[in-house]
Structure formats: C-alpha cells, structure tokens
Amino acid sequence: MSDKIKNIIDKQQQQQNDPEVTDIDDVMQLVGFVVGDEEYTVPILTIQEIIKPIEYTRVPQTPDYVLGVFNLRGSVIPLIDLRLKFGLEPAKQNDETRYIVMKSGDEVAGFVIDRLTEAIRLKKSNIDPAPETASGEKSVIDGVGKQEDRILTILKVDTLLDRDF
Amino acid sequence: MDEFQEILQDFLVESFELIEQLDQDLVELENTPEDLELLNRIFRVAHTIKGASSFLNFDVLTRLTHHMEDVLNRARKAEIILTPDIMDVVLTSIDMMKAKLYFIRDNGTDEGSEDIEEIVAKLDAVSDGKPVDEVSVPETPKEEPAAAAEPEPEPVASESEEDVDYSDMSENEIEDEIERLLKMRQEEDKARRAAKIAAGEAVPEAPQIVDEEKDEPKPAPEPAKEEPKAPEPKQESAPAPKPAPTPKPTPAAAPKKEASKAPAKAPAAGGGGGASVEQTIRVDVRRLDHLMNLIGELVLGKNRLIKINDDVEERYEGEEFLEELNQVVSIVSLVTTDLQIAVMKTRMLPIGKVFNKFPRMIRDLSRELGKKIELEISGEDTELDKSIVEEIGDPLVHIIRNSCDHGIEGIEDRVAKGKSETGTIGLKAYNEGNHIVIEITDDGKGLNADTLKDIAISKNVINEKEADNMGDKEAFTLIFRPGFSTAKTVTNVSGRGVGMDVVKTNIEKLNGIIDIDSEIDKYTKIKLKIPLTLAIIQALLVGVQEEYYAIPLASVLETVRISTDEIYTVENRSVMRLRDEVLPLVHLADIFEVDRVFDGSEHTYVVVLGLAESKIGVIVDTLVGQEEIVIKSMGEYLKGMDGIAGATIRGDGGVTLIVDVAALMQMAKDIKARPAIGQGVGGGAAKAKTKPSDYVVMLVDDSKTDRSIMRSALTPLGVTLVEATDGVDALNILKAGEHQFDAMLIDIEMPRMDGYSLAAEIKKYNRYKNLPLIAVTSRTTKADRMRGVEVGMVEYITKPYSPEYLMNVVKRNINLTMEA
Numbered sequence: 001m002s003d004k005i006k007n008i009i010d011k012q013q014q015q016q017n018d019p020e021v022t023d024i025d026d027v028m029q030l031v032g033f034v035v036g037d038e039e040y041t042v043p044i045l046t047i048q049e050i051i052k053p054i055e056y057t058r059v060p061q062t063p064d065y066v067l068g069v070f071n072l073r074g075s076v077i078p079l080i081d082l083r084l085k086f087g088l089e090p091a092k093q094n095d096e097t098r099y100i101v102m103k104s105g106d107e108v109a110g111f112v113i114d115r116l117t118e119a120i121r122l123k124k125s126n127i128d129p130a131p132e133t134a135s136g137e138k139s140v141i142d143g144v145g146k147q148e149d150r151i152l153t154i155l156k157v158d159t160l161l162d163r164d165f
Numbered sequence: 166m167d168e169f170q171e172i173l174q175d176f177l178v179e180s181f182e183l184i185e186q187l188d189q190d191l192v193e194l195e196n197t198p199e200d201l202e203l204l205n206r207i208f209r210v211a212h213t214i215k216g217a218s219s220f221l222n223f224d225v226l227t228r229l230t231h232h233m234e235d236v237l238n239r240a241r242k243a244e245i246i247l248t249p250d251i252m253d254v255v256l257t258s259i260d261m262m263k264a265k266l267y268f269i270r271d272n273g274t275d276e277g278s279e280d281i282e283e284i285v286a287k288l289d290a291v292s293d294g295k296p297v298d299e300v301s302v303p304e305t306p307k308e309e310p311a312a313a314a315e316p317e318p319e320p321v322a323s324e325s326e327e328d329v330d331y332s333d334m335s336e337n338e339i340e341d342e343i344e345r346l347l348k349m350r351q352e353e354d355k356a357r358r359a360a361k362i363a364a365g366e367a368v369p370e371a372p373q374i375v376d377e378e379k380d381e382p383k384p385a386p387e388p389a390k391e392e393p394k395a396p397e398p399k400q401e402s403a404p405a406p407k408p409a410p411t412p413k414p415t416p417a418a419a420p421k422k423e424a425s426k427a428p429a430k431a432p433a434a435g436g437g438g439g440a441s442v443e444q445t446i447r448v449d450v451r452r453l454d455h456l457m458n459l460i461g462e463l464v465l466g467k468n469r470l471i472k473i474n475d476d477v478e479e480r481y482e483g484e485e486f487l488e489e490l491n492q493v494v495s496i497v498s499l500v501t502t503d504l505q506i507a508v509m510k511t512r513m514l515p516i517g518k519v520f521n522k523f524p525r526m527i528r529d530l531s532r533e534l535g536k537k538i539e540l541e542i543s544g545e546d547t548e549l550d551k552s553i554v555e556e557i558g559d560p561l562v563h564i565i566r567n568s569c570d571h572g573i574e575g576i577e578d579r580v581a582k583g584k585s586e587t588g589t590i591g592l593k594a595y596n597e598g599n600h601i602v603i604e605i606t607d608d609g610k611g612l613n614a615d616t617l618k619d620i621a622i623s624k625n626v627i628n629e630k631e632a633d634n635m636g637d638k639e640a641f642t643l644i645f646r647p648g649f650s651t652a653k654t655v656t657n658v659s660g661r662g663v664g665m666d667v668v669k670t671n672i673e674k675l676n677g678i679i680d681i682d683s684e685i686d687k688y689t690k691i692k693l694k695i696p697l698t699l700a701i702i703q704a705l706l707v708g709v710q711e712e713y714y715a716i717p718l719a720s721v722l723e724t725v726r727i728s729t730d731e732i733y734t735v736e737n738r739s740v741m742r743l744r745d746e747v748l749p750l751v752h753l754a755d756i757f758e759v760d761r762v763f764d765g766s767e768h769t770y771v772v773v774l775g776l777a778e779s780k781i782g783v784i785v786d787t788l789v790g791q792e793e794i795v796i797k798s799m800g801e802y803l804k805g806m807d808g809i810a811g812a813t814i815r816g817d818g819g820v821t822l823i824v825d826v827a828a829l830m831q832m833a834k835d836i837k838a839r840p841a842i843g844q845g846v847g848g849g850a851a852k853a854k855t856k857p858s859d860y861v862v863m864l865v866d867d868s869k870t871d872r873s874i875m876r877s878a879l880t881p882l883g884v885t886l887v888e889a890t891d892g893v894d895a896l897n898i899l900k901a902g903e904h905q906f907d908a909m910l911i912d913i914e915m916p917r918m919d920g921y922s923l924a925a926e927i928k929k930y931n932r933y934k935n936l937p938l939i940a941v942t943s944r945t946t947k948a949d950r951m952r953g954v955e956v957g958m959v960e961y962i963t964k965p966y967s968p969e970y971l972m973n974v975v976k977r978n979i980n981l982t983m984e985a
Contacts, residue, residue: 057820060757076812
C-alpha cells in the first residue's frame with residue numbers, strides 16, 4: 001500500500017484517539033445490581049432487557065449455575081444464576097429477584113441477580129483496570145469504578161457469556 | 166462492473182443447470198445414438214455455454230466448448246457416429262468444462278486453470294473421424310482461428326491495462342487514469358451488449374436457447390446487490406495513489422464471494438434448463454429460510470391458541486361466545502397448517518436433482534469395473550426439502566458405488582449363476598406418510614450374514630459372543646460399522662470401510678432410518694427412510710418425573726406399556742423382550758440426570774426408538790402425546806449439549822427440550838442398569854436458608870388438637886409449618902414438591918397409612934434419605950421404638966412432651982441437615 005493511503009488512515013486514527021474529540025464518550029453508563037453482599041455493574045448497552053423471574057426448564061449435563069432455559073417472547077435463552085456462578089450460597093428467589101438479559105454480539109443469556117440498585121453515570125477517568133489478582137483472560141471483572149465513597153465492580157459481559165464448561 | 170458481475174452470476178447459475186442436464190442426456194444418447202432431438206438438445210447446451218463464455222472473455226472455456234460443439238455438430242449431421250470411445254472423449258471434455266466453471270466460480274477467471282490442449286486435440290481428432298488413440302498434442306495452443314471467429318469484444322485489452330504502473334503517478338494523473346479506465350469500461354460494456362444482440366441473430370441454429378436466455382426473469386434479489394460492491398470503495402478512495410486493478414473486467418476477489426453462492430442457488434431454481442421451460446422465479450434461499458422461521462413462530466402461536474381455547478372451553482362451558490371462538494381457532498389452525506405446507510413446498514425439490522448424476526456414475530463405474538450394469542430410476546419426481554436433498558447425495562453415491570463394486574457380480578459369474586449378463590440397480594423414491602423412502606436394490610450376490618460376522622470378528626468390529634447373539638438383520642447392519650469392509654482388496658471404487666459409515670452418519674443427521682434386506686445370490690435392498698423436513702417436526706412428548714421432553718416422531722417406532730417384571734438385566738444392562746427381539750433399555754431419567762423421586766409404579770412406558778440401523782427402548786414415566794414442534798436453537802451458550810437437539814416452545818409458553826436420538830443412543834451405552842443414583846443436583850433442590858422461615862417442617866397427625874399443640878410449640882422457632890392429616894396425605898404433599906422439607910414430625914397411629922409405613926415409603930426415595938423423621942407418639946414400648954429406628958426415624962418423642970423439648974429436638978435436627 002502506498003504512503004498516501006497510510007497518511008490518511010493515520011490521520012483518521014489520530015482523530016479517533018484524540019481525547020478532546022471524543023469528549024462525549026467520556027462518560028460510561030452502568031447499571032448496578034446486587035449479588036450476595038456485593039454490588040456489581042455492567043455497561044447499560046450490554047443489557048437487552050430486565051425482566052421479573054419467569055419459569056425455566058432445566059437443561060441436563062450443565063453445571064449447577066446454569067439453571068436452564070427460558071422463553072423470552074419466542075426465543076429460547078439460557079438462564080445463569082450469578083450467585084452460583086460466583087460460588088455463593090444459593091438463595092430463594094423473592095420479590096426483588098430479576099433476570100437481566102445481556103447480550104454481546106449474537107450471544108444472549110439471562111442472569112439471575114438478587115436485586116437491582118440504580119443506573120450510574122461514571123467518568124471514564126474514574127475507572128481503573130481490574131486489579132492484578134483478578135485480571136486475565138478468564139476473569140469476569142473488566143474494571144473497577146470509583147464513586148465517592150464506594151467501589152463498583154464492572155463485569156465483563158463477553159466473559160460472562162462465554163461457555164466455560 | 167456491476168453489470169459484469171450480475172452477468173457472471175447468471176452465467177454460472179445457468180451453466181451449472183445446463184451441465185446437470187447435459188450429463189443425463191449424454192448417457193441417454195449413448196443408448197439411443199439416433200435420437201436427433203436429444204442430440205440437438207445437447208448441442209444447444211454446449212453452444213449456449215460457448216456463446217456466453219465468449220462474451221465474458223473466458224477464452225479457455227470458449228475454446229473447449231467450441232471443439233466439443235464441433236464434434237456434436239458433426240454427430241448431429243450424421244457425419245460421425247457416437248461410439249462409446251467417442252463418448253468417453255466427450256464426457257471427459259464435459260468434466261473438463263465443469264472443472265473450468267468451478268475454477269471461474271472460485272477465481273473469477275479461467276486463465277491459469279488446467280490445460281485443455283490434450284482434450285482439444287482429442288476432440289479435433291474425433292470430429293475428423295480419426296481413432297482416438299492416434300491423437301498427439303499439438304504444440305501451439307494460443308492462436309486458434311475457431312475461437313477468434315466468435316464475437317469477442319476485446320479479449321486482450323484487459324491484459325495490457327494491468328501493466329500500467331500507477332505508483333509514480335500524481336493524484337491528478339490518477340484521477341485521469343480512473344476516468345479513462347471507466348470510460349473504457351463503459352465502451353466495453355456497450356460493445357459487449359451489442360455483440361450479444363448480434364450473436365442472438367448470428368446463431369440461427371439455436372434460436373430457442375437464446376430466447377430462453379432473454380426471457381428468463383432477471384433475478385432481482387441477487388445477493389450481489391447486498392454485497393459491498395467492489396468498485397464503490399475504489400471511487401471514494403480515488404485520490405489514493407493506486408486504484409488497484411479494478412477496471413479489469415475480471416476482478417479476482419469480488420466475484421469469488423458471490424459466485425460461491427451460485428451453486429447453492431442453482432438447485433433452488435427448479436430444472437430451468439430442462440427440455441420444458443417451467444414457470445419459475447429465482448428466490449434467494451435465505452428469504453425462504455426466513456419465511457420458514459416466521460411460519461415456525463406462527464405454528465407455536467397456533468399451538469398456544471389451541472391450548473388457551475381448551476382452557477377457556479373448560480371454564481366457560483355452555484357460553485355462547487365459545488362457539489365463535491372455536492370457529493376462529495379452528496380456522497386459524499387450519500390456515501396455519503396449510504400455510505406451513507405451502508411454504509414447505511417452496512423449499513421442496515424433486516429428488517431427481519440428486520438422481521440425475523447417477524446414470525453417468527453407473528456408466529463410468531461399469532466401464533471401470535468391466536461389468537454390465539443398468540440403472541433403473543423411478544419416482545424421481547418425489548419431492549423433499551432442499552436441505553435434505555443436499556445431504557442425501559453423498560450417502561447415495563456411497564451406497565451405489567458399493568452396489569456396483571460388491572453387489573453386482575462380474576459378467577462370467579452372473580452367467581455361471583444363470584442370471585442375465587447385465588446387472589440391475591434400482592433407485593426408487595416414494596412418499597410414505599411424513600417420510601420419503603429411497604430404495605436402492607441390486608440383483609447381485611446379496612449379503613451373507615455368516616460371512617459378515619466372520620469378517621467383523623476378524624477386524625475386531627465385534628467379538629464372537631456378540632456375533633452369536635446376532636440375527637441376520639443385525640448382521641447386515643455390520644456393513645455400516647466404521648472400519649468394516651467386505652472387499653478383500655481396496656479398489657478405486659470402494660473397500661476402505663469408510664463409505665457406509667458415512668452413509669450412517671449422514672442419515673442419522675437427517676433423523677432417518679436405514680433398513681437392509683438381502684437374500685444370497687438374489688438381491689440386496691437398502692431402504693432409507695427420511696423425514697420430509699427438518700425445521701418443523703412431529704414429536705412425541707414424554708414425561709420423566711416433573712420434566713417433559715420431546716422426541717422426534719420420525720425416530721419413534723412404537724410405544725409399549727410393560728410391567729416392571731418384564732425388564733431383565735443382562736451384563737449389567739437393562740433389556741426387555743419385544744416380540745422376537747431383545748431390546749436394550751435405558752431410563753430417560755438416567756440419561757438426563759433427573760432425580761427419581763417416586764417410581765413405585767408397577768407399570769412403565771417404553772418408547773422404542775429407531776435410528777439408522779439401531780434400536781433402543783427408552784423408559785419414561787408418562788406419555789403426554791403428539792405435537793407439532795418447531796426446533797429452536799438454544800444459542801451458542803448451550804449449543805451441542807449431549808443428548809439435546811434443541812428446544813421448542815410449548816402451547817403454555819414453557820420451554821421443552823428436544824431429544825437428540827443419535828446422541829441418546831450413544832449415551833445409553835455408558836449407562837449401567839439401575840445405577841446407584843447419587844444425590845443429584847436437582848433444579849433448585851438446595852437453596853440457601855437465611856432466615857428461620859426458610860425452614861419447612863411437616864406435621865403429620867390425624868388429630869387436629871395434636872397438630873395445634875405441635876404448631877404452638879414450634880411457632881417461636883419461626884419455621885414454616887405444613888400440616889398433613891395422615892400418611893397418604895403427607896406422602897402426597899411430599900411428592901407435590903412444593904416445599905423442600907427439612908424435617909417431619911410423624912404420629913404413629915393414623916388412618917389410611919400409619920407412621921411406620923409412611924417412614925418406610927419416604928425412605929424408599931433416595932432424595933429423602935437424609936430427611937430427619939421424628940416420631941411423635943404415645944406408644945412407649947421398646948418394641949415400638951425399635952420399629953421406629955428400623956424404618957429410619959431419627960428421634961422418638963413420646964407424648965406428652967414439653968414445648969421446649971420438641972423445639973430443641975426439631976432445632977437440632979434441622980441444624981444437623983444444614984451441616985450435612
């Protein structure tokens with residue numbers, strides 16, 4: 001390829017990377033929820049919808065955190081219990097229990113959470129990468145957000161949706 | 166450029182269709198060399214391809230077809246007679262032509278593909294009436310006056326353009342260059358169009374074909390439209406120094422993608438190139454698939470509507486509006502069914518599409534093997550789903566090759582056996598209910614069950630004991646085992662022990678059934694029974710404990726109700742006798758890890774499944790019924806789970822899993838008879854308990870007063886209490902599974918079922934092995950206590966008791982479970 005094209009492409013990339021130009025994208029919108037004793041968040045754009053618990057069908061030969069599949073308006077979607085996935089004690093579903101349907105590309109799955117908290121706007125500068133101990137390919141933690149007096153764990157939806165059995 | 170690609174696309178689709186017809190016609194021609202009509206048709210095909218390829222500057226292909234055409238033309242004018250030797254040459258050249266077309270499809274050009282000089286020389290020799298083997302390859306291939314005679318706009322121009330060096334040009338110069346090239350292209354196109362029209366008039370021998378070409382509806386929804394167009398990005402990036410070799414009329418990359426779709430589309434067009442012109446319209450297969458998906462949704466909706474209608478009917482019996490509702494529901498369901506059939510039909514192709522290639526194959530094989538074989542085809546109009554047509558080709562090829570090689574004997578052998586010299590292979594297709602049956606018969610030497618067993622033993626496919634237990638039919642199925650071959654030597658045609666295994670795998674994939682029948686020295690008959698369509702299927706719904714599963718009805722041979730005494734254990738596996746067969750059995754609960762909470766029943770249902778050549782009986786608790794289901798994928802996350810083919814949505818909106826019969830049979834092999842069931846992890850069996858009310862204790866006593874006393878004693882604990890009035894009642898509550906009990910307080914003397922029997926019943930179930938049963942009774946003798954221990958009670962409280970004592974015992978016991 002010739003130098004001219006390269007120049008143009010380089011210029012375009014520079015523009016994209018320029019922080020001043022991307023000022024609008026500086027804020028990340030997250031949705032917070034509680035599983036066990038901790039509050040987690042996921043980027044709002046990865047959430048397809050949030051529904052109240054409905055009936056599901058067990059699927060054999062799966063780990064215990066895969067509760068089964070459920071019918072979301074004609075689509076069959078896997079249901080994953082985040083408590084079990086995170087190695088916590090199972091809990092009974094109650095009025096606050098929700099299924100968060102998350103997607104990444106073509107992958108869609110529902111996740112059982114204990115309760116929702118709130119939608120959060122967070123400056124990107126307030127987000128740190130996942131701590132050393134919890135980073136790596138398999139880690140479900142994407143980063144840690146700091147907000148006043150609390151710390152928010154941002155989950156990596158891609159990894160959550162990866163089949164690991 | 167666009168136009169060029171569209172033309173190329175059309176050209177490829179059309180050519181492949183024509184060639185398919187050509188093969189069949191040629192073989193037919195060999196048998197009836199005088200058939201002028203047939204000869205004319207073949208000639209026209211060759212001519213059409215030649216004409217089209219010359220427009221598109223495929224010089225090599227043009228040259229090849231031109232020489233083919235020469236030969237055929239002379240034959241048409243009765244100047245030469247088509248002997249088998251000449252046919253060989255013609256057929257080879259057609260193969261070459263196919264190879265060229267594939268090459269064009271993949272590369273967008275025919276330059277640099279296989280050399281054609283040898284075959285061209287042979288064709289020339291044949292058309293000159295020389296014997297084939299005297300042919301030598303001439304040295305100068307390029308300048309051929311014959312090819313040049315055809316209307317070829319500018320075959321060389323493109324070559325020279327390529328060499329222009331763009332790298333030194335300035336932006337302006339490049340703009341100019343692009344301008345120039347574009348202009349040139351437009352002129353080229355113009356010239357080509359003109360040439361096309363001219364050709365239409367200049368070829369009087371084949372006016373029909375040209376007309377057909379024009380009349381054919383232009384495939385508007387061509388995938389080419391959706392593809393990113395090659396030239397567009399080029400124009401946008403015009404200031405860039407090198408606009409690449411775009412203006413060249415044979416772009417390498419762009420047509421590749423589109424062209425690869427051509428063969429997929431070609432069969433959908435329905436024999437367009439045949440003798441009779443059908444009223445057809447080409448539709449992108451993806452559109453049909455989408456339509457099929459939508460119909461699937463509709464079918465689910467219909468199922469749901471019917472279910473709701475039933476519920477409403479029950480609840481509002483006798484109401485007037487019911488009749489109206491009934492009518493609407495039945496109309497909707499009727500129309501949906503019709504619509505489904507209609508859409509299914511749009512995807513249907515005659516199986517002749519597949520059968521067409523076999524006459525040629527048989528011809529080649531019989532020449533190669535030195536046998537005389539005749540192919541009898543019937544039922545080629547039988548239709549089945551496109552996806553199945555695509556899958557069925559390979560298995561049939563393997564079966565037919567096998568029949569030719571192993572089935573039909575050599576000529577001498579046949580004569581010695583008093584059969585006619587010519588062996589016959591029959592290929593027959595017909596409908597049978599929701600299935601299509603394809604029968605392949607040969608009148609060859611048949612299968613010898615004993616020989617098959619011996620070979621299987623020598624090749625370690627089975628052991629001697631297995632062989633002894635095998636009936637003839639089972640022995641025949643040995644030929645489908647991998648690594649099994651009856652051929653003593655591996656030939657070109659078969660003998661590697663792979664082919665029939667492929668047959669089995671492919672037929673299994675289609676949920677089909679294989680049946681073999683044979684008699685020594687008389688015949689071998691292989692019957693393939695395949696469901697008509699894959700997307701919407703009939704299924705048998707079965708229940709295991711609280712779960713339901715759908716089994717594709719295509720694989721269900723029958724269902725039987727048997728008593729548990731009829732289940733025998735042979736070598737650690739459950740079997741039953743079904744008429745004169747021994748059928749291996751497996752419990753669906755064991756396959757799918759369902760906790761067997763209650764199964765005391767003396768009778769059970771067995772669903773007999775058949776797939777490809779094997780059979781198995783699956784024990785289920787209930788048979789729910791037959792239902793039309795739509796297969797839905799469970800997404801990437803749960804794709805390919807063992808034993809599950811997918812899921813479907815039922816009338817009540819719930820999800821039911823579809824059993825993958827092939828996988829189930831595989832899994833069944835690893836399951837021993839009645840294994841000791843471990844404490845399974847049932848859906849929601851163990852939930853964490855955070856507060857006292859999460860604990861559930863059942864109070865079983867026939868006296869209301871006693872129950873009240875217990876209740877008041879335990880209320881301070883804050884646990885949830887459930888009452889039962891006697892043993893039967895308690896057992897029912899337990900089975901209902903509404904609560905997960907942590908302990909039971911059981912009175913001993915109760916009507917219907919006493920406390921001892923209740924405890925004994927409960928302890929029968931694995932699931933409740935650890936459930937603490939506490940006797941609360943006024944029986945105080947030692948014998949009574951002993952009996953309590955025997956049936957599995959952990960504590961023995963005698964009435965009267967203090968509330969604190971009862972509370973402590975219960976507390977201790979439910980804590981105990983938590984630790985365990």
